[in-house]
Amino acid sequence: MKYGYYPGCTLKKNAASFEKSALHVMKAAGIEFREMKVWNCCGTSFGLTKDMLIHQIAPVRNILRARQEGFDAIVTLCSICYNTLKRADSFISSDSMVKRRITGFLDEYGPYEGGFPVFHLLEVLEDRIGLGAVSKLAIRPLSGLRAAAYYGCMLVRPAELGFDSMERPGRLRRFLKALGAEPVDFPLSTECCGAYHAVGEPATAAEFSRKIIDDARLRGAEIIVTGCPLCHHNLDRGQAEIIRAWPGFNPMPVMYFTQAAALAFGEPAAGLGFESNFAPPQVLLDRLAGAAAGREAPR
Amino acid sequence: MQFTLKARDLDSAIRRKVEEISGENVYACYQCGKCSAGCPSAYAMDVIPSQIMRFLQVGLEEDLLGSNTPWICASCEICSVRCPRGIEVARIMEALRHASLRKRLDRIAIQGIPAPAIKETPPIALVSAFRKMTS
Ligand code: SF4
Ligand code: SF4
Numbered sequence: 001m002k003y004g005y006y007p008g009c010t011l012k013k014n015a016a017s018f019e020k021s022a023l024h025v026m027k028a029a030g031i032e033f034r035e036m037k038v039w040n041c042c043g044t045s046f047g048l049t050k051d052m053l054i055h056q057i058a059p060v061r062n063i064l065r066a067r068q069e070g071f072d073a074i075v076t077l078c079s080i081c082y083n084t085l086k087r088a089d090s091f092i093s094s095d096s097m098v099k100r101r102i103t104g105f106l107d108e109y110g111p112y113e114g115g116f117p118v119f120h121l122l123e124v125l126e127d128r129i130g131l132g133a134v135s136k137l138a139i140r141p142l143s144g145l146r147a148a149a150y151y152g153c154m155l156v157r158p159a160e161l162g163f164d165s166m167e168r169p170g171r172l173r174r175f176l177k178a179l180g181a182e183p184v185d186f187p188l189s190t191e192c193c194g195a196y197h198a199v200g201e202p203a204t205a206a207e208f209s210r211k212i213i214d215d216a217r218l219r220g221a222e223i224i225v226t227g228c229p230l231c232h233h234n235l236d237r238g239q240a241e242i243i244r245a246w247p248g249f250n251p252m253p254v255m256y257f258t259q260a261a262a263l264a265f266g267e268p269a270a271g272l273g274f275e276s277n278f279a280p281p282q283v284l285l286d287r288l289a290g291a292a293a294g295r296e297a298p299r
Numbered sequence: 300m301q302f303t304l305k306a307r308d309l310d311s312a313i314r315r316k317v318e319e320i321s322g323e324n325v326y327a328c329y330q331c332g333k334c335s336a337g338c339p340s341a342y343a344m345d346v347i348p349s350q351i352m353r354f355l356q357v358g359l360e361e362d363l364l365g366s367n368t369p370w371i372c373a374s375c376e377i378c379s380v381r382c383p384r385g386i387e388v389a390r391i392m393e394a395l396r397h398a399s400l401r402k403r404l405d406r407i408a409i410q411g412i413p414a415p416a417i418k419e420t421p422p423i424a425l426v427s428a429f430r431k432m433t434s
Contacts, residue, residue, distance in 0.1 A: 009422035045374060045427045048393035050322035080423055157376045166380055192339050192375030198420055199428035200407040204371065208339055230423045237419070 003033035004071030008081035015229035017273025021258035022077050028265050029129045042081040059088035063116045064109035073117035079228035083154035086118040122171050123163050131178040138264035141180025148184045148221035149173040152231040153192050179264040188215040193234040206241035209234045213252045222283050224254045236278045251279035311358030320394035327384045328352040334378035334388045344368040348378050348388050369395040370406050406432035
């Protein structure tokens, strides 16, 4: 299957470390992909109004471009791009009048019935590559790392379009296990990070994130792993705001599942963009360095 | 004392508008409170989501339009996926935002955001915030 990699805006800016690590992981896993030549904003976030079809143009245009470029499916990294593209397609597919109007507006791409596959990278890694193969690639397993798998909203809601169970998803937990880590379950793994409140209501966003981090810590996590650049922003950079409100708050490292995988696959930490973290994942890096020193020590 | 209450006395322009924009039926709500129970923003709302539903049913237009609730809502959609009556409450919140935005009553001023904050904030947050809070 030829995947069209759809990055979305944030991967080219604040979440460059997500993209870089993901490209490494996709290559290592042998996924046949290429970045789409032309793409626009996914249309974020999915328009919840029923009467404003204009919101569906941006996501559907991306899908039609992927088809035009000859791809069999789209693969995304950002959970919000994933949600917006997949939902827009489902929305136009389920209503013939809507479909006619949208595809009519986008006539340059020809007729379209809907149903072009959109995947999140975690789905491709688990369902196409397989977690057994992922484990084999993990030559430097994240042994003993107590990692909280954090999904946020847009990978699991709404139920019929989410990539896993909406109340108790397991994809990220299983992936972390394949990397050798000890995934930590925590009840707030699908609670909202504060989302776009980062812009107008930073104190509210910080309160959302604080509850999530404290909950993960309470269950024994020493790091939080996510697949969403907005969650990463709120949970990591948002800690500056949390500390303003809660001076005793202890920082908690947050990283992308692709950074975790790249490390496990043997990539040096130096190229993975941790320097832009508010709370660097020192606990993990020290442990990996310790394990490496142990391996090299003379017997 | 006799008191007669007719459905049409409780109906309101805001109820019709919200249903038109959202495509949802506010009368389907039976006030179980599940949407409010799971809402991560409820602690900061002046009117919690299940109350919003009730206010729509009984036409409390001013209380609805004056409430901070749709602006505190983070569109996380917990309420939508958990409602036992299948109401997408997040669409109701979006419709209430649009009831103001379509009158150009913006919640945030883009010009008011300091340049360093724009640089630091991911585009996904900026674009979503502008989508939700500006016309
Ligand atoms: S969960 Fe649904 S039925 Fe229950 S109060 Fe909320 S909107 Fe009404
Ligand atoms: S979508 Fe809004 S109202 Fe519904 S649970 Fe989330 S924050 Fe609360």
